Amino acid sequence: MSPGQGTQRKKALSSLETGRRSQGSAPPIALRTFAPSDFEVLWEIDQACYEPAVAYSRRELKNYLSFSGADCIVAEAAVSKRDPEIVGFCVTARRGSWGYIVTMDVLSDWRRHGVGSALLGESERRMVARGVREVWLETAVDNAAGIAFWERHGYRNLGVRKGYYPGGRDALAMVKNFAK
Numbered sequence: 199m200s201p202g203q204g205t206q207r208k209k210a211l212s213s214l215e216t217g218r219r220s221q222g223s224a225p226p227i228a229l230r231t232f233a234p235s236d237f238e239v240l241w242e243i244d245q246a247c248y249e250p251a252v253a254y255s256r257r258e259l260k261n262y263l264s265f266s267g268a269d270c271i272v273a274e275a276a277v278s279k280r281d282p283e284i285v286g287f288c289v290t291a292r293r294g295s296w297g298y299i300v301t302m303d304v305l306s307d308w309r310r311h312g313v314g315s316a317l318l319g320e321s322e323r324r325m326v327a328r329g330v331r332e333v334w335l336e337t338a339v340d341n342a343a344g345i346a347f348w349e350r351h352g353y354r355n356l357g358v359r360k361g362y363y364p365g366g367r368d369a370l371a372m373v374k375n376f377a378k
C-alpha cells in the first residue's frame with residue numbers, strides 16, 4: 199500500500215506558509231482523534247496550507263482518511279469561550295511495520311508554537327504502538343519549513359523524487375526508523 203499511489207502526494211510550500219509567528223503566547227492545545235463531523239474543517243485547513251493545484255480535493259482527503267490503517271489526529275485550541283477550534287491535523291497510514299505521513303497541516307497563525315510537534319509525537323506514538331518501525335513521507339524540495347520540521351524530528355533525507363508533484367516539482371523522500 200502506498201498513499202502516494204494513484205493520486206500522488208501533491209503538496210508543496212505555498213505563499214500561505216511563510217510561517218507567521220503569532221504574537222504572545224498561544225492557548226494550550228488538545229489532541230483528539232478525528233471525527234467525521236470534522237471533515238469540512240480539515241479540508242478547509244488543507245486548502246489554506248497548500249497551493250490550490252496541490253491541496254487535496256474532498257475526494258482525495260476522504261480516501262486517505264478511509265484507508266485501512268489510516269489515523270487522523272486533530273489539534274484543538276480554546277481560542278475563545280466558544281467551542282474549541284481545530285488549528286491543525288495529521289493523517290497517517292500504516293501497514294505492518296511500515297508507516298506513512300499522509301499530511302501534516304497547521305494553520306499559519308498557529309505555527310512555531312509546537313502544534314505540529316504535538317501532532318507528530320502522538321501520530322508516531324500510535325503507529326509505533328501498533329507495530330510500525332519505519333515512517334516515511336515526502337515533502338517538496340522547496341518546502342524549507344517542512345524540511346526543517348522533519349529534520350528536527352529525526353527524519354533523514356533519502357533523496358530526491360524527480361517530478362513527483364504536479365508541475366514537475368521535486369520531492370524529498372524522508373524516513374525515520376523506530377527499530378530498537
Ligand SMILES: CC(C)(COP(=O)(O)OP(=O)(O)OC[C@H]1O[C@@H](n2cnc3c(N)ncnc32)[C@H](O)[C@@H]1OP(=O)(O)O)[C@@H](O)C(=O)NCCC(=O)NCCS
Pocket residue numbers: 209210211215216217247301302303304305308309310311312313314315316336337338341342343344346347348350
Ligand atoms: C511544517 C509544519 C507542519 C510545522 O508545524 P509547526 O506547528 O509550526 O511546528 P512546530 O512549532 O512544532 O515546530 C517544531 C520545530 O520545527 C522546526 N520548524 C518548524 N517550522 C519552521 C520554519 N518555518 N522554519 C524553520 N524551522 C521550522 C523548528 O525546529 C521548530 O522548533 P522551534 O520553533 O523551537 O525552532 C507547518 O509549518 C505547516 O503546516 N506547514 C504547511 C504544511 C506543510 O508544509 N506540511 C509539511 C509537509 S507535508
